[in-house]
Amino acid sequence: MFLWGTATAAYQIEGAVAEDGRGPSIWDTFAHQPGKIRDGHTGDTACDHYHRWPEDVELMAAAGLNAYRFSVAWSRVLPAGRGQVNAKGLDFYDRLVDALRARDIAPVLTLYHWDLPQALEDEGGWMNRDISGYFADYAGIVAERLSDRVEWWITLNEPFVHLVYGYALGTHAPGRTLFLDALPVAHHQLLGHGLAVQSLRAAGAEQVMITNNCTPVWPATDSPADLAAADAYDTLHNRLFTDPILIGKYPDMSAFGTLDAVQDGDLATIAQPLDGLGINYYNPTRIAAPTTDLLPFDDAGITGYPTTAFGWPVVPDGLRELLVTLKSRYGPALPPVHITENGCSHDGLDDRFRIDYLDGHLAALAQAQAEGVDVRGYFAWSLLDNFEWAEGYHQRFGLVHVDFATQARTPKASYHWLRQHLSQH
Ligand code: IFM
Numbered sequence: 340m341f342l343w344g345t346a347t348a349a350y351q352i353e354g355a356v357a358e359d360g361r362g363p364s365i366w367d368t369f370a371h372q373p374g375k376i377r378d379g380h381t382g383d384t385a386c387d388h389y390h391r392w393p394e395d396v397e398l399m400a401a402a403g404l405n406a407y408r409f410s411v412a413w414s415r416v417l418p419a420g421r422g423q424v425n426a427k428g429l430d431f432y433d434r435l436v437d438a439l440r441a442r443d444i445a446p447v448l449t450l451y452h453w454d455l456p457q458a459l460e461d462e463g464g465w466m467n468r469d470i471s472g473y474f475a476d477y478a479g480i481v482a483e484r485l486s487d488r489v490e491w492w493i494t495l496n497e498p499f500v501h502l503v504y505g506y507a508l509g510t511h512a513p514g515r516t517l518f519l520d521a522l523p524v525a526h527h528q529l530l531g532h533g534l535a536v537q538s539l540r541a542a543g544a545e546q547v548m549i550t551n552n553c554t555p556v557w558p559a560t561d562s563p564a565d566l567a568a569a570d571a572y573d574t575l576h577n578r579l580f581t582d583p584i585l586i587g588k589y590p591d592m593s594a595f596g597t598l599d600a601v602q603d604g605d606l607a608t609i610a611q612p613l614d615g616l617g618i619n620y621y622n623p624t625r626i627a628a629p630t631t632d633l634l635p636f637d638d639a640g641i642t643g644y645p646t647t648a649f650g651w652p653v654v655p656d657g658l659r660e661l662l663v664t665l666k667s668r669y670g671p672a673l674p675p676v677h678i679t680e681n682g683c684s685h686d687g688l689d690d691r692f693r694i695d696y697l698d699g700h701l702a703a704l705a706q707a708q709a710e711g712v713d714v715r716g717y718f719a720w721s722l723l724d725n726f727e728w729a730e731g732y733h734q735r736f737g738l739v740h741v742d743f744a745t746q747a748r749t750p751k752a753s754y755h756w757l758r759q760h761l762s763q764h
Pocket residue numbers: 348351497619680720727736
């Protein structure tokens with residue numbers, strides 16, 4: 340059965356950050372630092388999903404969705420990241436999972452959507468190799484409780500984005516500005532993924548994947564310098580987090596430095612067999628030769644397409660291009676693909692823009708299937724308007740409008756369009 344869902348993440352929707360024993364995460368710390376988030380917004384209350392989840396599950400059911408991708412807040416389950424388990428944290432996800440299943444909505448559980456427990460950041464965060472093992476322990480604890488009812492397990496969400504914005508550039512939590520010295524974060528996340536897959540399987544999880552943010556890379560021109568820059572960017576954004584997982588080796592990373600965090604046996608651990616690959620697609624990236632010596636590429640920007648409220652170009656065919664490229668790059672090593680996020684920010688309840696966005700991307704997905712790519716799911720980002728990281732509540736990605744003053748939920752035109760679409764598929 341094709342999975343039709345929406346996707347969310349714990350810190351972006353839950354709120355209740357100090358409730359029922361939840362420990363602080365790096366996003367609590369970061370969001371409370373002046374100047375980090377637009378207009379000083381925080382996820383303290385977010386969509387108050389921690390209390391309003393029954394209403395949110397009803398919204399999904401009424402739309403005819405058969406899957407829901409959500410993330411678990413590590414620090415609800417293990418307030419200090421390791422050691423003492425907080426039973427109330429696990430109970431929350433247990434209730435949510437049961438409610439979803441009662442509505443025939445398959446739970447798709449992401450273990451890590453960037454909210455590292457602050458106590459583990461205090462030990463070096465993902466720069467510290469030990470965090471990989473703690474992540475696997477946490478994965479095992481959650482799966483011991485929920486593997487009998489959770490259909491799909493996703494280890495990490497977008498490790499590329501976490502590496503670049505969280506540790507290299509510092510515009511996301513934990514706000515570190517290590518630039519290329521952040522590369523160990525890539526390896527430790529990948530190692531954590533591999534170890535977590537082992538813990539998940541040992542605890543009875545049956546279907547496991549990872550979610551990567553991927554982008555088609557367009558060279559600005561055909562010049563050798565632009566082509567080389569585009570190749571370097573493709574290596575960093577797409578291949579760094581997919582090659583080791585699917586083919587057990589790193590791409591040539593020499594344009595960025597050395598991956599000296601890699602130890603004997605790590606690649607075998609990372610390349611655990613998977614049941615799926617999650618892909619988050621938003622837009623292509625156009626790359627030119629570098630104009631500084633900071634990085635081996637420049638972002639040349641894309642013009643000539645409509646743009647979302649965030650300013651991101653809308654290129655539906657980029658989804659087809661990406662999927663076809665993955666298939667030709669990995670061949671039989673590519674497991675079935677799920678589009679675990681796709682969506683746009685746009686204001687207003689009458690969101691024809693979002694309807695066109697969804698319609699265009701679903702057509703591109705169908706075209707990729709017709710060209711032989713095995714795609715088994717599509718998750719719109721997002722169910723609700725929510726806390727969009729450094730942008731606070733300014734970017735509205737929801738199918739359902741949230742009035743953050745009252746927490747009232749109002750389905751937008753795109754929600755009704757999707758419900759209608761699903762009733763015909
Ligand atoms: O909101 C984010 C999400 O957390 C990860 N993928 C991209 C979305 C839109 O920026």
